Amino acid sequence: MNRFYKLLIFIYLPFQQFGQGFQVNLQGQIQQGMGGAGTALMQDASSLFFNPGGASFVHQTSVNLGVTPTFARGAFLNANTNEISRTNSPVSTPFAAYGLFEIKDSSKLKLGLAIYTPFGSTVQWEDNWTGRFALTRLELRAIFFQPTVSYQINRKLGIGAGFVYANGKVNLQKDIPLIDPNGNYGHAELNGKASGYGFNVGVYFKATEKFSIGLTYRSKVNMKVSDGQATFKVPSSVANNFPDGKFASSLPLPNVTTLGLAYQINEKFNLALDVNYVGWKAYDTLSFDYENNTTSLIDTKSARMYKNTFAFRGGAQYKITKQFTARIGLAYGITPVQNGYVTPETPDANRINYTAGIGYDLGKHLKINASFLFTHLERMDTNLETNLSGTFKTNVCAPGISIGYKF
Amino acid sequence: MTFYKIAILAISSTLIVSCKPKFNVPESEQGNINVSNYVAIGSSMTAGYADGALSYDAQKNSYANLLSEQLKYIGANEFKIPFISINSIGIGNTNNAPSVLGNRTDCQGVVSLGPVKLATQGDLSVFSTNVYNSQGPFNNFGVPDIKVTDFSMNGYSNPFYQRMASSSTSSVLSDITAQNPTFFTMMLGLNDVLNYALKGAASESITPINGPVGIGFETSVNDIINKLTANGAKGAIANIPSIKTMAYFNTIAWNALKLDATNAEALTQFYSTLSPTVNFQEGNNGFIIADATQPFGYRQAVEGEFILLNIPLDSVKCNKMGSLVIIPDQYVLTLAEINTIENTINNYNTILQNIASAKGLAFVDINAFFSKMKTGFTYNGVTINANYVSGGAYSLDGLNLTPRGNALLANEFIKAINQMYQSSIPELVATKYPGVIFP
Numbered sequence: 001m002n003r004f005y006k007l008l009i010f011i012y013l014p015f016q017q018f019g020q021g022f023q024v025n026l027q028g029q030i031q032q033g034m035g036g037a038g039t040a041l042m043q044d045a046s047s048l049f050f051n052p053g054g055a056s057f058v059h060q061t062s063v064n065l066g067v068t069p070t071f072a073r074g075a076f077l078n079a080n081t082n083e084i085s086r087t088n089s090p091v092s093t094p095f096a097a098y099g100l101f102e103i104k105d106s107s108k109l110k111l112g113l114a115i116y117t118p119f120g121s122t123v124q125w126e127d128n129w130t131g132r133f134a135l136t137r138l139e140l141r142a143i144f145f146q147p148t149v150s151y152q153i154n155r156k157l158g159i160g161a162g163f164v165y166a167n168g169k170v171n172l173q174k175d176i177p178l179i180d181p182n183g184n185y186g187h188a189e190l191n192g193k194a195s196g197y198g199f200n201v202g203v204y205f206k207a208t209e210k211f212s213i214g215l216t217y218r219s220k221v222n223m224k225v226s227d228g229q230a231t232f233k234v235p236s237s238v239a240n241n242f243p244d245g246k247f248a249s250s251l252p253l254p255n256v257t258t259l260g261l262a263y264q265i266n267e268k269f270n271l272a273l274d275v276n277y278v279g280w281k282a283y284d285t286l287s288f289d290y291e292n293n294t295t296s297l298i299d300t301k302s303a304r305m306y307k308n309t310f311a312f313r314g315g316a317q318y319k320i321t322k323q324f325t326a327r328i329g330l331a332y333g334i335t336p337v338q339n340g341y342v343t344p345e346t347p348d349a350n351r352i353n354y355t356a357g358i359g360y361d362l363g364k365h366l367k368i369n370a371s372f373l374f375t376h377l378e379r380m381d382t383n384l385e386t387n388l389s390g391t392f393k394t395n396v397c398a399p400g401i402s403i404g405y406k407f
Numbered sequence: 408m409t410f411y412k413i414a415i416l417a418i419s420s421t422l423i424v425s426c427k428p429k430f431n432v433p434e435s436e437q438g439n440i441n442v443s444n445y446v447a448i449g450s451s452m453t454a455g456y457a458d459g460a461l462s463y464d465a466q467k468n469s470y471a472n473l474l475s476e477q478l479k480y481i482g483a484n485e486f487k488i489p490f491i492s493i494n495s496i497g498i499g500n501t502n503n504a505p506s507v508l509g510n511r512t513d514c515q516g517v518v519s520l521g522p523v524k525l526a527t528q529g530d531l532s533v534f535s536t537n538v539y540n541s542q543g544p545f546n547n548f549g550v551p552d553i554k555v556t557d558f559s560m561n562g563y564s565n566p567f568y569q570r571m572a573s574s575s576t577s578s579v580l581s582d583i584t585a586q587n588p589t590f591f592t593m594m595l596g597l598n599d600v601l602n603y604a605l606k607g608a609a610s611e612s613i614t615p616i617n618g619p620v621g622i623g624f625e626t627s628v629n630d631i632i633n634k635l636t637a638n639g640a641k642g643a644i645a646n647i648p649s650i651k652t653m654a655y656f657n658t659i660a661w662n663a664l665k666l667d668a669t670n671a672e673a674l675t676q677f678y679s680t681l682s683p684t685v686n687f688q689e690g691n692n693g694f695i696i697a698d699a700t701q702p703f704g705y706r707q708a709v710e711g712e713f714i715l716l717n718i719p720l721d722s723v724k725c726n727k728m729g730s731l732v733i734i735p736d737q738y739v740l741t742l743a744e745i746n747t748i749e750n751t752i753n754n755y756n757t758i759l760q761n762i763a764s765a766k767g768l769a770f771v772d773i774n775a776f777f778s779k780m781k782t783g784f785t786y787n788g789v790t791i792n793a794n795y796v797s798g799g800a801y802s803l804d805g806l807n808l809t810p811r812g813n814a815l816l817a818n819e820f821i822k823a824i825n826q827m828y829q830s831s832i833p834e835l836v837a838t839k840y841p842g843v844i845f846p
Contacts, residue, residue, distance in 0.1 A: 134788030235845035386788035393428035
């Protein structure tokens with residue numbers, strides 16, 4: 001009898017998320033021009049991010065501000081219906097600000113503060129798209145504040161460490177497959193602030209005048225959402241099944257271990273190579289814990305099953321004139337997302353990043369760097385949880401500019 | 408300044424445009440079929456019957472009409488439907504109005520969500536108006552309640568047929584062959600056994616396997632298929648779903664009689680003299696159901712037995728039906744009755760599958776599809792199952808489907824047709840079609 005009266009509106013709320021795509025490697029215009037490599041090539045204050053151990057070798061007090069407007073266009077071709085859906089995501093603006101302070105001239109100790117956005121993106125799918133009940137919009141932002149100490153042990157060896165405080169927000173929306181007499185579907189919005197802690201340590205070794213090695217470890221930061229707000233719009237007759245209320249969740253931002261090599265061919269010509277090992281295995285489950293559970297609104301646990309992965313980044317820099325520098329680079333990233341787990345949040349795939357950049361010295365103090373990145377992602381998959389089946393394609397164009405001031 | 412603004416705008420829009428991913432969408436191939444004149448043959452589901460009645464919206468959302476839209480990708484012409492007026496509420500087979508989900512007050516004064524009839528009566532003018540001359544000839548020959556044995560009957564009196572018949576003496580089959588279809592789908596046979604099941608196996612009869620056309624299942628089906636394929640038409644034949652998959656039989660559990668310890672003991676005491684085997688315990692108990700094979704004509708329901716969706720719930724809640732009062736035979740299917748029905752369906756399905764393979768027609772295993780739905784599955788992030796109201800697939804009559812269910816069913820036809828005829832008809836985006844509408 002109960003079964004008849006109780007409307008068990010069991011709605012799947014597997015709030016899913018982000019991929020390697022939500023790791024944003026846009027932290028410095030010089031490095032971006034060179035495929036994202038820079039762990040062993042110390043050029044300016046952005047070393048605070050790329051290798052805290054090498055920052056002590058940058059002999060200057062300087063600030064560096066950069067922004068990289070990122071234009072990402074995604075699309076999905078449904079394998080069964082041939083329907084194409086597109087994203088109309090807003091332009092995201094990852095930024096980085098670095099301040100490096102020399103306590104006194106040529107001292108071995110340097111202090112720095114880095115503020116940057118290593119993770120985050122906004123994906124907005126067009127209205128009424130095929131996968132609307134899996135996701136309509138995801139906004140993820142994380143800003144890292146990293147006070148850093150860098151110490152030069154001797155002329156060849158430097159070590160450094162930064163403490164990371166991360167602050168962010170997450171906003172996830174999807175439609176609920178319950179329709180009212182006016183043809184409106186339900187909608188769920190999860191909105192929350194998140195924070196977490198971590199660190200960034202590095203060693204820099206200048207083996208010879210021409211050859212240097214860097215090794216860094218950026219720790220995992222577990223972003224915890226403890227006070228999130230879940231809001232539901234559903235037909236009024238089932239409103240009691242979807243009470244607004246708090247939810248808790250967490251999202252691991254993975255650790256990254258990087259080995260970097262740099263080689264100076266001559267005064268004008270530099271090469272850099274980085275290998276990242278990213279600890280994405282930490283992201284095995286995404287769970288949402290609702291404060292007010294009902295038969296329809298149950299806590300969810302969705303398997304993500306990410307795997308640890310490598311990325312290879314290489315680039316070259318050539319000083320054409322005294323003022324003018326040109327850069328070019330290439331990166332290859334292996335996706336952490338296994339087959340069967342590709343989601344519309346970040347339809348990740350193995351990727352090649354093509355990058356180029358220029359630098360221009362405006363006198364002794366001021367330096368401008370610009371960069372450009374293009375990448376194309378393509379992945380055919382059938383998600384095991386939602387059964388959404390088809391091909392995702394994403395094109396990313398990211399032009400960036402930064403200004404450095406040397407005191 | 409304006410120059411810079413324009414420059415930034417130009418660069419931004421260039422980046423946005425050049426970043427747009429492109430796809431090569433596969434062409435829809437017709438394979439080795441000609442679907443230009445597609446005809447759908449079937450009963451309630453084919454007509455679009457839903458929520459207990461046939462209406463304009465329901466007709467629009469029949470799997471047959473949805474399928475015809477996809478067949479247009481490979482050359483199908485207009486799919487003509489004997490439409491009920493868009494302004495009519497529609498009508499069901501007991502002259503009833505369709506149901507919607509709404510709030511009802513039960514005998515105990517409890518308000519809850521459930522099916523509510525849109526009106527005390529359906530739109531009777533639907534049955535009194537023949538639309539053949541104004542709208543025909545038709546492509547959708549979904550006739551609610553029709554059995555395979557009814558197809559050759561001249562002047563077949565079913566009001567759903569009468570309103571679309573070409574003449575007062577025509578038969579459904581003669582109207583179909585007059586259309587001379589190049590392609591057809593057939594989803595038939597369910598009513599030959601379902602009418603019996605819907606009456607709790609208390610009345611109505613099951614169409615026998617053997618017998619001449621108009622009496623036996625096999626000859627009647629063969630007759631229909633032979634006439635359809637006489638001119639070389641291709642098509643798809645669906646089988647019949649097991650009644651165990653249907654919401655109508657699974658919504659009210661056999662043991663939904665919930666008792667506290669005192670009532671359980673009192674009831675056991677009440678039955679102890681006549682039927683010492685009847686036993687009630689605290690918690691869920693099997694209902695007391697009619698069973699003519701028992702000494703006093705009743706017994707307790709056992710696991711696997713069905714209480715039908717049309718049982719008067721107020722009698723159960725307020726007048727002790729199922730505990731002190733026996734649930735009448737017409738609302739119950741016993742294990743033996745279910746067994747008879749399921750065996751019949753299996754036999755029918757063998758015949759349907761055999762003729763499909765003998766004639767080189769696509770075979771749509773919708774029995775497997777409905778079983779999958781009974782278990783539940785996820786489609787593009789939406790959970791679909793056979794649960795009443797909440798499952799999203801069954802309409803409020805518990806037998807026919809919602810638009811979403813119909814779209815998924817049409818996709819089953821598409822898959823079978825594509826596989827059989829090397830065509831590539833795109834499937835429907837089933838999430839674009841609604842499930843049950845909630846107030």
